Each structure stands twice: as C-alpha cells, then as structure tokens.
Amino acid sequence: MAIARNSLRTRRPIVGVALVALAVCGLAGSAAAQSTVERGSYLVNSILACGNCHTPKTPAGKPITGKHLAGGLAFNTPGFSATASNITQDRDTGIGAWSDAEIKRSLTEGVRPNHGRLANAPLAAVMPISFFKPLLPRDLDAVVAYLRTVQPVHHDTPAPEYRMPVHHDPYPEAEKGFTEAMMADPVKRGAYLVTVGHCMECHSPFEKGRSDYSRLGKGGRTFSPSLVTGFPGAWKGSVARNITSHPRSGIGAWTDAEIKRAITKGISRDGRKLQAPMAFDYYDRMTTTDLDAIVAYLRTVPPLE
Ligand code: HEC
Ligand code: HEC
Incomplete structure (x- = not known):
C-alpha cells in the first residue's frame, strides 16, 4: 500500500523503497511480518x-x-x-x-x-x-x-x-540464558523453547519438593486430582514419561513424526491417548520450524534408563 501510494506521488523513489522492503523481509524473515x-x-x-x-x-x-x-x-x-x-x-x-x-x-x-x-x-x-x-x-x-x-x-x-x-528451583538452561543469535541454530532454538515451555519441570524427577535436573528428562513426576483441581472429572492423574534420547526407556527410537504427534496430538508411539496436564492443544499451534527445533533439541538430551 505504502509503495503504491508513494509511486503515485513521485516515480523515482519506488525502486529504492522496494529494495528496502526486500532487504527487511530478507533479514528478519517471518518475524518482520x-x-x-x-x-x-x-x-x-x-x-x-x-x-x-x-x-x-x-x-x-x-x-x-x-x-x-x-x-x-x-x-x-x-x-x-x-x-x-x-x-x-x-x-x-x-x-x-x-x-x-x-x-x-x-x-x-x-x-x-x-x-x-x-x-x-x-x-x-x-x-x-x-x-x-x-x-x-x-x-x-x-x-x-x-x-x-x-x-x-x-x-x-x-x-x-x-x-x-x-x-x-533454578533451571540450568535458564540460568545460562539465550540470545537472539542462537535462534538460528535448531538445537539452541529447541533448547530455548523447551525451557520457556517448562517441559523438563514436569519431565524430570521431583522428590521431597525439589526438581532434580541432573536427571533431565528422566520422567517420573506424578500428577493427581488431589494435587490439581480444574481438569475434567474423568481425569485420573498421570505420570510424566522419560523423554531422554534413550532408545528403550526414552524416545530415542521414535521417528520425528511420532515425537511431534505425541506433543501436538497427545498420542503416544503405541497409539495410546495421553492425559493432562500436558498442553497438547496449545502445542498443536506451534510452527513447523519450532516443532522441528524441539525435536532436534530432545535428540541431544543424554539418555537415561
Ligand atoms: C503450571 C501452571 C501455570 C502456568 C503454565 C502459568 N501460570 Fe501464571 N500462575 C500460576 C499460579 C498457580 C499463580 C498464582 C500463584 C500464587 O497465587 O501464589 C500464577 C500467577 C500468575 C500471575 C500473578 C497474577 C496475580 O495477580 O496473582 C501472573 C501475572 C501470571 N501468573 C502470568 C502467567 C503468564 C503470562 C503465563 C504464561 C507465560 C503463566 N502465568 C503461566 C500458574 C501458572
Ligand atoms: C505440566 C506437565 C507437563 C509439561 C509442561 C509437559 N509435559 Fe510432556 N507429558 C506430561 C505427562 C504427565 C505425560 C504422560 C501422559 C500420559 O501418560 O497420559 C507427558 C507425555 C509426553 C510425551 C509422550 C511420551 C510417551 O512415552 O508417550 C512427550 C514426547 C512429551 N510429553 C514431551 C513434552 C515436551 C516436548 C514438552 C514441552 C513442549 C512437554 N512434554 C511438556 C507432562 C508434561
């Protein structure tokens, strides 16, 4: 619109304006839009x-x-x-x-x-x-x-x-911090998303009121209706799974598509329907770039039995 209006008033600047517009789109990608x-x-x-x-x-x-x-x-x-x-x-x-x-x-x-x-x-x-x-x-x-x-x-x-x-409890990745520049690297972008999405708060062991991030992604934290009120009455509680890269205990042998389906549709590798409190419907709105980044990062989480 701005370019069109501009071109009515004067003819010369249009090439310059178009070039600037191109440069902005090229640099910042979808973020600019x-x-x-x-x-x-x-x-x-x-x-x-x-x-x-x-x-x-x-x-x-x-x-x-x-x-x-x-x-x-x-x-x-x-x-x-x-x-x-x-x-x-x-x-x-x-x-x-x-x-x-x-x-x-x-x-x-x-x-x-x-x-x-x-x-x-x-x-x-x-x-x-x-x-x-x-x-x-x-x-x-x-x-x-x-x-x-x-x-x-x-x-x-x-x-x-x-x-x-x-x-x-402080979360180690969060304490280290992130920069804009890291977002271009899928693994680091995935680490950022998994951090702000507090995935590992649920997916790491939780004992005596403390999270143990030295066993990152091992699972084991339990959720029950006596602890959380507000989920549908049919909810019986759940236990967070091992999401490390371990080939048997974790998700190391899963395909990318299987991992993404679990996160966004709440369906486990074997077809089992996964229960709350994980926010599948919300994660289902993520872009492919962000989901791919999460999978890329999860592949780097050290395997734990
Ligand atoms: C795991 C559950 C959970 C998630 C996810 C969560 N919150 Fe909260 N939030 C709470 C609870 C519980 C409280 C109240 C804590 C208290 O009263 O001590 C709270 C309190 C707050 C408050 C204080 C408001 C007030 O007047 O009491 C703000 C602001 C807030 N949350 C914003 C957010 C935003 C924004 C997000 C997402 C970026 C978010 N929360 C995600 C559970 C959550
Ligand atoms: C509020 C706690 C919570 C959060 C936050 C959470 N999860 Fe989960 N997640 C669970 C629970 C509990 C289960 C198991 C549900 C069941 O068995 O019915 C689960 C299941 C999974 C599974 C399926 C594992 C299997 O063996 O079927 C994957 C993969 C997963 N989560 C990844 C993630 C990722 C990635 C994030 C962050 C984007 C995340 N989770 C955030 C609690 C959580």
Missing part, C-alpha cells in the same frame, strides 16, 4: 500455554469461551495452596492496573507489585518463573503487549496460602 501482539499471542497460546493453567475449562477439558485467562487450575501441595490467577485486563481482579514493568517482574522474578489485592505476595512454586526468566527481551515485550489485548473478565480467584517459604 509478525507484529509484536501477534508474536505474543503465538507464544502465550502455543509453547507458553499460559491458558493451560490460567483459563477455566469445560467438563470436556476445552477452554470456556469468554473466560480466556480469567483464572483456572487450583493447586494443593504440602507447601502451598494456590489458584492460577485472573490475568485478564480487569483492573480489580486481574492485572489491568499493573504496569508493563510490574508484569515482567512477576513473570521473571515471581514478585507481585506493591499495590493491588495481593500486594507484594510472592508467586507460588507452580507458576513457572524459573523457566520464563530467560525469555528474550523481544519475546517478553510481545507477551506483555498481547496480555494488554486480553478482554477484561471480572472474576475473583481465592488468595494463595503459603505453608512454607516460597521456593522456585
């Missing part, structure tokens, strides 16, 4: 799967229309009881009155602002802040920009109760 809000929507509704915890679900397990991010699952552990908050733009019961900096701080440091209904209260361990910490600045901006567009819903969620000091 995607606006900040679109990028945020993509991240929140696919790999980050915020709604898997923060959106209430129907008895069939589908997100309730009109309640997007309005407060969802309730967690009850020995250390705390907490409900995934209303993170819509409602000013009283959501995060509409928080500044951009306050939202970013809550996502990456787990600290609430010094105003509002739960002023200064920390975020319970279940909110995956150790995994959101290394979000690239561009992606963190995009997440906040998207959250600003979420329709406000007035819905109060119960206040959390902490029975022990709030603790977030």
Whole structure:
C-alpha cells in the first residue's frame, strides 16, 4: 500500500523503497511480518500455554469461551495452596492496573507489585518463573503487549496460602540464558523453547519438593486430582514419561513424526491417548520450524534408563 501510494506521488523513489522492503523481509524473515501482539499471542497460546493453567475449562477439558485467562487450575501441595490467577485486563481482579514493568517482574522474578489485592505476595512454586526468566527481551515485550489485548473478565480467584517459604528451583538452561543469535541454530532454538515451555519441570524427577535436573528428562513426576483441581472429572492423574534420547526407556527410537504427534496430538508411539496436564492443544499451534527445533533439541538430551 505504502509503495503504491508513494509511486503515485513521485516515480523515482519506488525502486529504492522496494529494495528496502526486500532487504527487511530478507533479514528478519517471518518475524518482520509478525507484529509484536501477534508474536505474543503465538507464544502465550502455543509453547507458553499460559491458558493451560490460567483459563477455566469445560467438563470436556476445552477452554470456556469468554473466560480466556480469567483464572483456572487450583493447586494443593504440602507447601502451598494456590489458584492460577485472573490475568485478564480487569483492573480489580486481574492485572489491568499493573504496569508493563510490574508484569515482567512477576513473570521473571515471581514478585507481585506493591499495590493491588495481593500486594507484594510472592508467586507460588507452580507458576513457572524459573523457566520464563530467560525469555528474550523481544519475546517478553510481545507477551506483555498481547496480555494488554486480553478482554477484561471480572472474576475473583481465592488468595494463595503459603505453608512454607516460597521456593522456585533454578533451571540450568535458564540460568545460562539465550540470545537472539542462537535462534538460528535448531538445537539452541529447541533448547530455548523447551525451557520457556517448562517441559523438563514436569519431565524430570521431583522428590521431597525439589526438581532434580541432573536427571533431565528422566520422567517420573506424578500428577493427581488431589494435587490439581480444574481438569475434567474423568481425569485420573498421570505420570510424566522419560523423554531422554534413550532408545528403550526414552524416545530415542521414535521417528520425528511420532515425537511431534505425541506433543501436538497427545498420542503416544503405541497409539495410546495421553492425559493432562500436558498442553497438547496449545502445542498443536506451534510452527513447523519450532516443532522441528524441539525435536532436534530432545535428540541431544543424554539418555537415561
Ligand atoms: C503450571 C501452571 C501455570 C502456568 C503454565 C502459568 N501460570 Fe501464571 N500462575 C500460576 C499460579 C498457580 C499463580 C498464582 C500463584 C500464587 O497465587 O501464589 C500464577 C500467577 C500468575 C500471575 C500473578 C497474577 C496475580 O495477580 O496473582 C501472573 C501475572 C501470571 N501468573 C502470568 C502467567 C503468564 C503470562 C503465563 C504464561 C507465560 C503463566 N502465568 C503461566 C500458574 C501458572
Ligand atoms: C505440566 C506437565 C507437563 C509439561 C509442561 C509437559 N509435559 Fe510432556 N507429558 C506430561 C505427562 C504427565 C505425560 C504422560 C501422559 C500420559 O501418560 O497420559 C507427558 C507425555 C509426553 C510425551 C509422550 C511420551 C510417551 O512415552 O508417550 C512427550 C514426547 C512429551 N510429553 C514431551 C513434552 C515436551 C516436548 C514438552 C514441552 C513442549 C512437554 N512434554 C511438556 C507432562 C508434561
């Protein structure tokens, strides 16, 4: 459009404008075509799967229309009881009155602002802040920009109760951090996505209230209806699997297509239907580039029996 209008006014600059447009597309690829809000929507509704915890679900397990991010699952552990908050733009019961900096701080440091209904209260361990910490600045901006567009819903969620000091286990890959330049390398891009998607929080052993990332991807963490409320009544609980590159215990012998089908359709190699809490419907929205990157990274996770 801009080029067309320009060409009506003057004839000479059009070649220059076209060249600049080409150069921009060539350098930044699809990222240039995607606006900040679109990028945020993509991240929140696919790999980050915020709604898997923060959106209430129907008895069939589908997100309730009109309640997007309005407060969802309730967690009850020995250390705390907490409900995934209303993170819509409602000013009283959501995060509409928080500044951009306050939202970013809550996502990456787990600290609430010094105003509002739960002023200064920390975020319970279940909110995956150790995994959101290394979000690239561009992606963190995009997440906040998207959250600003979420329709406000007035819905109060119960206040959390902490029975022990709030603790977030650091995740080694997140502590090392990521750069934009790494995103061109499929394995590093996959490591970034698996980190911010907190895959290994579920897929690594969890004992005595602590995650053991020295046995990355070995599986074993169990989820039960007594621990999490908000999944369909038919949900009986599940155990996270070994997703290391081990040829028998893990997914080392699976084809790329089998791994992708498990992640996005919730179907295991043998055809078995996989259960919650993994966010298959969200992961199903990922681009082929991102899914391929996740598979490339998983192939590098050291094998464990
Ligand atoms: C595994 C479940 C889970 C996922 C995934 C998750 N959250 Fe949370 N989140 C929670 C829980 C539970 C709380 C409340 C913790 C508490 O009260 O101590 C929370 C709290 C928050 C808060 C504080 C709001 C307030 O007023 O209490 C914000 C902001 C937030 N989450 C944003 C996000 C965003 C954005 C994403 C995705 C990038 C996300 N969360 C993903 C479980 C989750
Ligand atoms: C909230 C916890 C949780 C998160 C986050 C999670 N998973 Fe899972 N995942 C599980 C559970 C539990 C199962 C087993 C479900 C069952 O057996 O019904 C599973 C199953 C799988 C399987 C199938 C394994 C098999 O043997 O059938 C793969 C592959 C997998 N997850 C990969 C991933 C990847 C990659 C990510 C991140 C993008 C991820 N998971 C995020 C909990 C989680």
